[in-house]
Amino acid sequence: MSKAALGPQTLVYPMPAMLVGADVDAKPNFMAVAWGGIACGDPPMISVAIRHARHTLKGIKQNQTFSVNIPSVEQVKETDYCGMVSGSKTDKVHTCRFDVFYGNLGNAPLIEQCPVNLECKVVQILNLGSHSLVIGQIEETYVSEGCLTEGRPDVDKIRPLTYVTNPAARYQGLGEAVGKAWSVGKHLA
Amino acid sequence: MSKAALGPQTLVYPMPAMLVGADVDAKPNFMAVAWGGIACGDPPMISVAIRHARHTLKGIKQNQTFSVNIPSVEQVKETDYCGMVSGSKTDKVHTCRFDVFYGNLGNAPLIEQCPVNLECKVVQILNLGSHSLVIGQIEETYVSEGCLTEGRPDVDKIRPLTYVTNPAARYQGLGEAVGKAWSVGKHLA
Numbered sequence: 437m438s439k440a441a442l443g444p445q446t447l448v449y450p451m452p453a454m455l456v457g458a459d460v461d462a463k464p465n466f467m468a469v470a471w472g473g474i475a476c477g478d479p480p481m482i483s484v485a486i487r488h489a490r491h492t493l494k495g496i497k498q499n500q501t502f503s504v505n506i507p508s509v510e511q512v513k514e515t516d517y518c519g520m521v522s523g524s525k526t527d528k529v530h531t532c533r534f535d536v537f538y539g540n541l542g543n544a545p546l547i548e549q550c551p552v553n554l555e556c557k558v559v560q561i562l563n564l565g566s567h568s569l570v571i572g573q574i575e576e577t578y579v580s581e582g583c584l585t586e587g588r589p590d591v592d593k594i595r596p597l598t599y600v601t602n603p604a605a606r607y608q609g610l611g612e613a614v615g616k617a618w619s620v621g622k623h624l625a
Numbered sequence: 626m627s628k629a630a631l632g633p634q635t636l637v638y639p640m641p642a643m644l645v646g647a648d649v650d651a652k653p654n655f656m657a658v659a660w661g662g663i664a665c666g667d668p669p670m671i672s673v674a675i676r677h678a679r680h681t682l683k684g685i686k687q688n689q690t691f692s693v694n695i696p697s698v699e700q701v702k703e704t705d706y707c708g709m710v711s712g713s714k715t716d717k718v719h720t721c722r723f724d725v726f727y728g729n730l731g732n733a734p735l736i737e738q739c740p741v742n743l744e745c746k747v748v749q750i751l752n753l754g755s756h757s758l759v760i761g762q763i764e765e766t767y768v769s770e771g772c773l774t775e776g777r778p779d780v781d782k783i784r785p786l787t788y789v790t791n792p793a794a795r796y797q798g799l800g801e802a803v804g805k806a807w808s809v810g811k812h813l814a
Contacts, residue, residue, distance in 0.1 A: 438770045439726070439737070444669045445766040447741055447778060448662060449695050449785030450639045450799060473637060473662030475674050476753035480633045483672055483758070485664050506638050509803045516810030531813055539630070548628070552636055559753070564665035564760070569672070571753070577634040581627045588792045589636060596638030598787065598799060604780045605807060609800035610639060610787060614698045617794040621705030624720055 446471070450598040453515050453607055456484050457503040457545045458495030464529050464536045464545035466505070467492040468519030470599040471567070480574040481559060485567040491523040496558060496570055501544040504572075506552035508595045509609045514549075515597060516607070539576050546578060551594040553578040635660070639787040642704050642796055645673050646692040646734045647684030653718050653725045653734035655694070656681040657708030659788040660756070669763040670748060674756040680712040685747060685759055690733040693761075695741035697784045698798045703738075704786060705796070728765050735767060740783040742767040 451470040458465060472484035482504055486493045496502045507515045514532040521528065529536055535548035539555040546553040556572030583593040591610070598608050615621075640659040647654060661673035671693055675682045685691045696704045703721040710717065718725055724737035728744040735742040745761030772782040780799070787797050804810075 439742070439767040440770055440773060440776070441728070442766045442768055442778070444763045445743075446663045446666060446669045446671075446763070447695075447743065447766050447768075448641055448643070448671065448693070449741065449780060449783060450641055450787045451662065452637055452639055454637070471663035471666075473640065473672070473674075474635045474660035475672065475758050476756040477635060477660075477674070477676075478755035479753075480635045481753055482635075482637065483662070483664065485662075485666070487666075504637070506636075512804040513810045513813055516804060516806060516808065517813040518810070520807060520810055521814065526814075537628070552638065553628070554634075554636065560751070562749070562760075564668075564670055564748070566667035567665040569664045569760070571751075571758070574633045574635070577631045577636050578628040579631055579636075581629055584629060587629070589631070591638065591789050591793045594638060597803065598639045599806065600780050600799070603777045605805065606802050607804045607806060607809070608802050610789070611798035611800035613795050613797050614786065615701040615705060615796045617705060617788065617796060618709060619705065620796070621702045621707070621709055624702055624706040625710060625715075 453507060453597040453599040455505040455507055455518055456492055458492050459499055459543045459545055460491055460495030465492050465523035466518050466528055468515050475571055481571055482574055483569055483571045485569050488568055493568060499543045500558040501541045502556050502572060503544040503546050504554040505547040505550035507550050507597050509597050512597055512607050541575060551580045551583040642696060642786040642788040644694040644696055644707055645681055647681045648688055648732045648734055649680055649684030654681050654712035655707050655717055657704050664760055670760055671763055672758055672760045674758050677757055682757060688732045689747040690730045691745050691761060692733040692735050693743040694736040694739035696739050696786050698786050701786055701796050730764060740769045740772040
């Protein structure tokens with residue numbers, strides 16, 4: 437078999453480069469999270485894995501709310517920065533010049549500059565080992581007006597960022613379309 | 626504010642196009658799953674969201690094991706096909722001409738043609754509504770020899786597939802590198 441066994445690894449491609457936000461002691465903070473994804477369709481839910489000691493997790497626990505902000509390739513520096521420093525020592529909103537807004541939940545901070553924002557309410561927090569898996573119900577979805585086409589989100593305008601894990605350890609944009617979903621596989625049947 | 630509120634939506638970019646596998650009644654089956662991601666670092670875990678009635682979920686419950694196979698852009702037709710038909714009616718392994726192998730767990734089927742394979746043991750299955758969130762511990766990681774560089778996984782050789790949700794509903798490859806992680810954000814500090 438032409439396979440190498442590398443031991444247990446967190447090797448998924450692609451990973452999103454999400455900015456997870458929470459008010460910590462009533463002050464907005466954001467961290468970069470690549471570990472997570474949609475967890476349920478109805479009701480819509482998302483999961484994000486966060487180390488227990490993280491500053492943002494403290495805020496999520498305080499308010500039982502959080503946000504997931506999807507950066508575009510234009511926010512690559514800010515995204516990387518938010519993954520390197522702790523909000524316990526720095527005002528990341530100030531350094532990144534984020535314009536923060538709030539939705540119906542009132543205390544889940546959202547980033548104006550990010551094309552897509554999910555406003556979430558905590559459903560469950562699981563302690564899985566090194567990380568807490570925070571599962572949230574998506575209460576509202578915001579999309580920048582400039583990223584809509586006929587009122588619907590347009591990925592070519594959103595231009596999302598992907599995180600490629602070690603050893604590459606870099607951010608990439610999306611590439612060429614290679615097939616239409618629910619379509620390209622039909623001829624196999 | 627230049628934002629449109631679209632109601633609660635499962636809007637994350639990018640999503641992976643994973644092939645989740647299980648032996649169902651001792652026969653290997655695979656389904657396409659875009660909803661999931663890494664759930665913990667130590668021990669390494671992954672979560673995948675699957676509708677309760679799915680054939681693959683039946684096998685996951687029978688064996689308490691499953692696999693996550695990361696297809697490359699070359700498997701776009703097979704990936705799409707595995708998301709359209711049910712293993713209760715079709716032998717997808719046969720139609721897709723997958724070469725199936727097994728690892729240490731013995732009953733989590735892995736796809737030879739996919740460049741990356743995660744062999745997983747069920748930790749927990751949460752009923753979140755329309756979907757079961759299956760959380761698995763990654764017991765072993767397999768990478769095709771041709772996708773390694775100096776013994777480590779090389780994303781440029783893996784060429785993973787991303788799934789872009791509605792309304793685009795298509796598969797895309799990865800695009801250009803836009804920045805080095807843990808680096809490009811440093812100048813903001």
